[in-house]
Amino acid sequence: MSFRIALIKGDGIGPEVVDSARAVLDKTAKVFGRTFDYEEALAGGCAIDAVGEPLPSESVRICKSCDAVLLGAVGGTKWDNLPVNIRPEKAILGLRSELGLFANLRPALLHKALAPFSPLRGDIADKGIDLMFVRELTGGIYFGERGVTRGAGGKAAFDTEMYSEAEIERIGRKAFELAMGRRKDVVSIDKANVLESSRLWRETMRRIAAEYPSVKYSEMLVDNAAMQLVINPSRFDVVVTSNLFGDILSDEAAAVTGSIGLIPSASVGEGSFGLYEPIHGSAPDIAGSGKANPTAAILSAAMMLRCSMSLCEEADRIEEAVEKALMSGARTSDMVCADSEKALSTKGMTEAVLSFI
Ligand code: NAD
Numbered sequence: 001m002s003f004r005i006a007l008i009k010g011d012g013i014g015p016e017v018v019d020s021a022r023a024v025l026d027k028t029a030k031v032f033g034r035t036f037d038y039e040e041a042l043a044g045g046c047a048i049d050a051v052g053e054p055l056p057s058e059s060v061r062i063c064k065s066c067d068a069v070l071l072g073a074v075g076g077t078k079w080d081n082l083p084v085n086i087r088p089e090k091a092i093l094g095l096r097s098e099l100g101l102f103a104n105l106r107p108a109l110l111h112k113a114l115a116p117f118s119p120l121r122g123d124i125a126d127k128g129i130d131l132m133f134v135r136e137l138t139g140g141i142y143f144g145e146r147g148v149t150r151g152a153g154g155k156a157a158f159d160t161e162m163y164s165e166a167e168i169e170r171i172g173r174k175a176f177e178l179a180m181g182r183r184k185d186v187v188s189i190d191k192a193n194v195l196e197s198s199r200l201w202r203e204t205m206r207r208i209a210a211e212y213p214s215v216k217y218s219e220m221l222v223d224n225a226a227m228q229l230v231i232n233p234s235r236f237d238v239v240v241t242s243n244l245f246g247d248i249l250s251d252e253a254a255a256v257t258g259s260i261g262l263i264p265s266a267s268v269g270e271g272s273f274g275l276y277e278p279i280h281g282s283a284p285d286i287a288g289s290g291k292a293n294p295t296a297a298i299l300s301a302a303m304m305l306r307c308s309m310s311l312c313e314e315a316d317r318i319e320e321a322v323e324k325a326l327m328s329g330a331r332t333s334d335m336v337c338a339d340s341e342k343a344l345s346t347k348g349m350t351e352a353v354l355s356f357i
Contacts, residue, residue, distance in 0.1 A: 002035035003309050006066040008059070011045040011088060012282025013292035013346075014072025020294030020350040021070060021301040024321075027357045028305075028314050039066060043095065044074025044088035044282075054091040060098045068308035069095070069275040070301060073282040096137060101267035101275055102167075103174045104246065105303070106133040108233075108253035108263065111326050117258030117335060120230065127234035129257055132182065134175040134238060135246025137267060139167045140197075142243050161197045163242065165204050172208035174268070175240035176215055185216045185237035189225045189245055201242065222249070229253055254279060259334045261293025264300035266307055274308045276300040290345040293332035295322055298353055321356035328352065 007022065009015035022038065029036050041059035048054055054074070063069045074088040084090075095101070110118055110129035118125040144160030172188075179186045188205040190198035202219060209217035220228065222245045228235065229252050241249065254263050260280045268274040278296030286292055299322060306315035330352035333343035344352065 002037060003068070004037050004039065004066040005304070006063045006069040007038050007040045008043045008063075008069060008071040008074075009040065009046075010043060010072040010074040010091075010282060011076045012073060012284045012287040013280075014044070014074065014282055016072075016287075016290075016292045016346050017278060017294045017297035018070060018072040020346060021297040023350055024298050024318060024353055024357065025301050025305075027354050028318060031317070031357060032311075032314050034311065034314065041069075043071070043091035045076050045079045047091065048079060048082070048086060048088065052086075054086060054088050055094040055098075060095070063095065063099060063275075068273060068304045069099070070297075070304060071095075071275060071277040072297065073278065073280060075282045076284045076287075095275060096267055099267075099273065099275060100269040102136065102138045103171055103268050104133070104135040104137045104250075105178070105266040105268065105307075106135065106246075106250040106253070106263065106279065107131070107265075107303075108133065108250075108257050110233075110257045111262070111323060114258045114262070114326060114335065118256055120233070120256055124231065124233070129233045129236075129253075131233065131236040131253065132178060132238050133246055133250040133253060134171065134178060134240040135250055136163075136167065136171040136241070136243045138243075139163055140243035142247075161195065161242070161244065163197050163201060165200065168201050168204040169208060170270070171240060172205050173211075175238050176208060176212040179215045179238040180212070183237040184214055186212075186218075187225075187236060187239050188217070188219050189222050189239060189241040189249065190219065191222050191245075192219070193221060197242075205240070225249060226252060230256060259293065260296075261332065261334045262295045262299070264296050264303050266300070266303045268307060272308050272310070274304065276304040276308075290347065291333050291343075292346045293334050294346050294350050295332075295353075298322060298350070317357060318353075321353045324356040325349070325352040 009018045041062040141161040192198040302315040302318035305311040
């Protein structure tokens with residue numbers, strides 16, 4: 001069976017880490033007798049340079065014609081002074097809306113070999129972290145009514161948090177479906193003691209929870225969740241929350257697991273189509289130096305195989321290969337913490353993973 005993958009390499013270290021992920025996909029395809037066909041699409045700063053806009057319609061067409069999209073990163077100082085509507089980051093927002101991607105999945109996994117990188121106390125890190133953030137991606141305060149007015153106190157600005165039942169239901173179902181394939185535990189995070197939108201969020205989540213009696217469901221206020229992620233992260237399995245709270249808390253969860261170069265993500269909608277990308281940016285400070293850690297992009301490819309192509313064995317093989325490479329001491333410079341540890345280049349780290357596929 002063959003699958004079509006749109007590759008958006010993007011800017012900075014994007015092309016370097018996407019090339020690594022592709023090498024791992026090719027080896028996996030060979031081992032398991034699969035065929036992956038790739039089609040490259042432009043987005044971000046390189047698209048602005050080539051055709052004058054961050055997300056050309058041809059790129060959207062290519063993405064829609066494929067089973068999934070694998071993206072590196074977009075952006076860089078070169079394009080920082082452009083007007084907001086033609087900045088590279090517009091490409092990401094455009095892709096999410098054009099492709100109907102309303103849920104962002106962000107796993108946070110503390111690899112045993114990397115426990116020393118966690119800023120957590122040893123006894124907390126030793127219990128392990130294996131959680132999945134399900135963040136609503138296309139609604140809430142980032143998309144609500146906003147404005148600037150002038151009153152007695154001078155200028156005033158406002159942003160609006162608004163969610164419909166339909167938006168909450170679809171993100172809730174995503175979370176419960178995911179939990180069914182994991183440890184069957186969903187925590188919904190809100191601020192229902194203050195916000196009306198959170199009270200509707202809670203009421204709707206409870207209704208969805210009743211459809212999944214085998215999944216343990218609980219609720220947590222966002223301020224408590226911010227604390228629990230640091231003092232007791234092992235208690236979380238699937239965490240579902242709004243766009244704003246998810247943006248902040250998923251970065252906190254990433255930080256407690258160690259390097260930014262290790263964490264993959266997926267943006268998905270209805271059906272199996274999805275966009276997969278490392279959580280890091282284009283890292284212009286190390287672009288072209290061979291220092292980029294390709295692990296997050298490689299793990300994004302594994303997520304893609306599992307979530308968009310149902311190739312679970314192949315995804316497991318890639319994730320195990322990463323774990324084995326890390327256990328064997330393979331490190332890029334962002335992960336080196338002792339003088340005795342030697343840093344591998346992007347290529348070296350990729351080869352270490354390939355050797356365990
Ligand atoms: P960044 O994630 O690019 O870099 C932050 C720091 O982490 C840098 O020191 C960088 O060298 C390091 N780093 C990041 N990824 C790494 C990796 N794989 N291996 C080793 N080290 C790594 O964040 P930033 O500096 O705030 O942003 C740089 C550019 O990326 C900006 O233009 C920003 O808008 C863009 N950005 C894009 C995305 C995306 O494409 N989805 C996400 C975040 C930021």
